[in-house]
Amino acid sequence: MKLAFVLISVVSMLILSSGCENIQKNTRQTGKNINSLLFDGYDKDLYTAR
Secondary structure, three states: OHHHHHHHHHHHHHHHHOOHHHHHHHHHHHHHHHHHHHHOOOOHHHHHHO
8 A cells, every 4th residue: 555655645746746738648648549549430529629
């Protein structure tokens, strides 16, 4: 449990130090990539509607 806590705190420190905007953009992009991989264009209408 202690190791997990240390890992989480280190990751949060990294996120805070490297700028939240970049990470949000990256996670959004990876989410789109994962969706397109899983559904193969199933969610394209959702993304164009947004």
